[in-house]
Amino acid sequence: MSTAPLTHDAPQHPGQDGRTRAGVRPTGWFRLTVARLERLAEDTVAITLDVPADLAGTFAHRPGQHVVVRHRTPGGELRRSYSLCPPPGDPAALRVVVKRNSPDGFGAYALTTLVEGDLLELSPPAGTFGLPAVRGGHHVLIAGGCGITPLAPMAAAALREDPGCRVSLVHAARTAHDALLADELALLKDEFVDRFTVLHVLSRERRESELCSGRIDAPKLLRLLELLDARPGPGTRFALCGPYGLVETVRDTLTGWGAPADAVRFELFSAAGTPASAEPATPPDRQGRHSRITAVLGGRTSVVTMRPEDRVALDAVLRHRPETPYSCRDGVCGSCRAKVVSGAVTLGSQYALDARDLDAGYTLACRARPRTDDLTLDFDA
Template identity: 75%
Template sequence: MNTAPVAQHTGPAAVRDTAARRTGWFRLPVTRVDRLTADTVAITLDVPEALAETFAHRPGQHVVVRHRRPGGELRRSYSVCPPPDDPAALRVVVQRNSPDGFGTYALSALARGDRLEVSPPGGHFGLPDIAGGHHVLVAGGCGITPLAPMAGAALRADPDCRVSLVHAVRTAQDALLSDELAVLKDAFVDRFTVLYVLSRERRESELFSGRIDPPKLLRLLALLDVAPGPATSFALCGPYGLIETVRTTLTAWGAPEDAVRSELFSAAGAPPGPAPAAVDNRQSRVTSVLGGRTSVVTMQPQDDVILDAVLRHRPEVPYACRDGVCGSCRAKVVSGAVTLGRQHALDAADLAAGYTLACRARPRTDDLTLDFDA
């Protein structure tokens, strides 16, 4: 599981970022590499003053790291996760997932002074602006990385709000950022509550041991004095199984669907869904707008999806996972139509607004225009 979002969002449009997308790659120096667990490090990057606006971020956003290695490059998206005492810092948390992945390099070789190729922050995950509201956050494992800064920002910005966080992890040693959350708890002792549920470690209370299922979630909500209503919002981040369990339980319990926002960290366990759009050898003319520039390319028979074609002329086009989960290649269909395969990054509002994912879509018309800046 990457310590990175794969973006499945639902929730109020008020938290959506309407600014034009910032694109490109920037080689930023590493200022700190802090070991958090045996398999996880926090990497802090220096942002020069000239790039301060480019890398300004809000809680819930992520960056894509491009790692060049023999045999090709890796792209991984990671939530921006600054420490509580420096919310403007550009820091990501990276976990080792495979022997040849970026996480292994980060844990074994990355050092202060090295440089990483990083994209500007993007993404639409975040908390709605509810004055005096109750924000309820549920994290699974590394899903804590976007939720921790979201909690801190809400507590600092609204002196009347409450934040309740449930973190589901395997053992106490796996609870990322627990020290920082403890500091946040001390600063907002009357308004911030953190509960840990350990799936592979027994605790005195059965409520805090084992996996979170619907009955346990409802008991946790009662303990936190959570009630569905217009002043309560929910933000979920973690693996597919946990997110779907929590989401379906919340809606059955009475939480409005648009009050529940979520971001997946892994599509593992998700139903396979429809395959990518079938190749029909349509040689459509694709016009793409990116970074204020317009390019035109023709789909070729070897192009499985739109992203393949656009990359030939615009190698800077944003993407990371190529599986419809991170949302980095999100673009708006300005004219023409597409067929979209299985994806986890766009919600109903995104689709209704005309957005698609270049890595999972094929043209359905002879002429197509996509705006990656929208």
């Protein structure tokens, strides 16, 4: 099986042994073999990929990162972003959890057609979502539905790497059957019985405890956090992942309770429910002017020009560099993150970059329009 990148222009930075230059983000597409399929629920499957030794460095990952799966169909190409979710006993495994959300998407294909031994096209791991390095702290993780997939490995890593920390996890799901990874979390609880707490809150199933039944609103959330002794403080950090409504409820509640913004990290698993927003507008002084974009990707530099039909910078870059990383195009997954090296952009609504990223000069190519005649974007940064 060939493991060469499946790009029109092969990335230059991965070495032949799979290692990458320090500070350079690996890009490109790679065919990996499906090693194992595990049905987690009627509409959800876990897919474990085999990573050849020569790609071990390229596909090394941290808890909270994601990959993009490229799925080719007769009607075109689908790209879907999935959090990496290795089982607690094998943190280096390359595993994703895929749910069927439509009758014709990649989830449907994975559940009905994909078999062990098939090949999937994946991008290397990317993303900055993760727990901060707070030794001996209390990590409070709140997940909704499939939002458990990045948080479960983050919990396992924190517990194993920091013997002085505590981890509390609240998982909101519809029913016990929908509480993904519950068995794996139970095993993790058995291993760290004094430092790990898991609460499942079921919205469509009555439980013995009223607190763990029904939807999580602000009053219920405060009661849950008090039960977990998870008040905002110097050693408490929060990580959230789920649908927009739940994440915003938790963020607003934590802010009102006194949690500083830098103590709360979050990730959305889709753009569903986010406020409707217009594309980033072309500044008045840019009307009729076509910016030149210099894109650094895979150690190579390409120069492209924005055309009138280009909505955002990504459209222009993709014409010349089709291997450019992206997935959702809604400013949610962060796959198209790039650093503005020179020039300036107008950034539309997005949910993947926090204040630290923006201050460091990062943008999302799928939500950015140039504000200057010349713009340099570094996708490797």
